[in-house]
Amino acid sequence: MIGTLIKAEWYKLKHHHIYAILIIGPLLTLLIGMLNPMMGDMGAYHPWLSLFLFMNLPYALLFLPLITGVIACIICRYEHQAGGWKQWATLPVTRTQIYVSKLILIALLVLIIQMIYGLVIFIAGTVKGFDVVFPYWTVGKFIIGGWLATFPMIALQLWAAMHWRSFAVAFTINVVFTLPSILAINSERFGPFYPWAQPFFAMYVDESMSGMLFIPISQMLLVTGGSFIVFLVLGIATFKQKAI
Amino acid sequence: MMTYIVQTTNLTKQFDKYAAVTNVDLKIKEGEIYGFLGPNGAGKSTTIRMLLGLMKPTRGQVTIFNQDLHKHRQTILRQVGSLVENPSYYPHLTAKENLEVLRMVLDVPKARIMEVLEMVRLTHVANKKVKGFSLGMKQRLGIAQALLHQPRLLILDEPTNGLDPEGIIEIRQLIKKLAEQGITIIISSHLLSEIDQIATTIGIIAKGKLIYQDSISAMHALAKNRLGIRTNDVNQTQQIIGGEVEGDVVYCTKYNNRQVATYIAQLVTANIDVYRVEEEKHSLEAIFLQMIEEAEHK
């Protein structure tokens, strides 16, 4: 049933220019990377490492969380517009199935964004003529790690987008939670516990290029996994109680 | 107990302190067109929302197809089609796409989409985005959506709202046709005339309370007209023509033109002064309004 519901949700995204939304984050990151004058001065470093340093930061800290929020808003917007929730909730499916299918679709779309991002950095490095082979393993790890790290945000943003009819309110909540990440990553005590900063940590590559570092994996699982479960359970509970 | 397709017991919904629906016991038999009548704000939509599990009752029970709604919601809803309050649709999708998205979940054959569009006469706009539809077209699309999976029970909440007279007649004919196919239909309205023309059973709700529930013919029986005769002598008048006395008026319920002429002739012969001979029409409308008024002053 969940599979059918996900397909139906995807069908509802017709005429929404969703491909443009999927591609905009990686493209903006590429633009920022290209405009950054420091990119050229990193000769001493591993060329891919300097590329990751400059591009992963704005991508994981800003664009990824913001676009995630936008997708959550879109996926609820058409339900708010003209009684969509009402119609969907009278189908012979449970509210949990409805909620989870939306959550999974958002997660799948974010995974596509991550893969587009991987492709973008590959193309960027190749065009620049890097003489070192593309570090597939490292990139693969931070793409998947970064993706998993967005789960709590997805759960919370879906909850907000479902609850507030207004796109503006849901999106503002998204921004309000996203911006403090910039401060959070500079705080060794607070940063590792801030859910919105997790994609950044998960996509941070240090000189050893072994990916997933900076904070212990167990801690990341605890923060990411813990906040994801809390937001998911609260979101589902709210939706189940909601009078439509 | 086993004979009702929809049955509620003590169905109640409180919004904070405000009781929108109080102890409603609906009893709806299979194959009926159940007219759910009540003024705006009476609690029709709230009741219907609870029948569909869109809203949890504060108290009471809903049984549909002899199954507890709370326990068997999915099984029940698989056989229920509904249109609640304003039509629901995705404005950015076409009429066909709106039906397709439901079809995927309901798992009915693709051909059914054109069938239901045909039934509500929307085939000519099948590929147009619904955001450009008139309210009447959206309303008809809503009915098509409700019919997609060939439900056994159809719940239509004010389906003719916003329709022009022609559209209303069309919907009425469609509903009658569906009822002939054996579908049980609950249709709500705030207009007595609408329910009167279509329903086989009527349930009247006012201020959240179900104040009347019976067959439409029983309701009509309440609406008997009578003839009131006022003279200078009530008692003698009654002796001559029979009937009942109410104040200074004698009422009789059996009267055709010939009888009326005879009564007057008899009264005149008996030297009684006839002041008024009036037919008192207890229209269905008047009875309905009286019921509502009584409910509201309680």
Ligand SMILES: Nc1ncnc2c1ncn2[C@@H]1O[C@H](COP(=O)(O)OP(=O)(O)O)[C@@H](O)[C@H]1O
């Ligand atoms: N979600 C709600 N919160 C508070 N009051 C409500 C809500 N929904 C309906 N009501 C109130 O309950 C009463 C019944 O409403 P409704 O069932 O929509 O009436 P009807 O459909 O018969 O016009 C109205 O007075 C309405 O204002």
Ligand SMILES: [Mg+2]
């Ligand atoms: Mg209503």
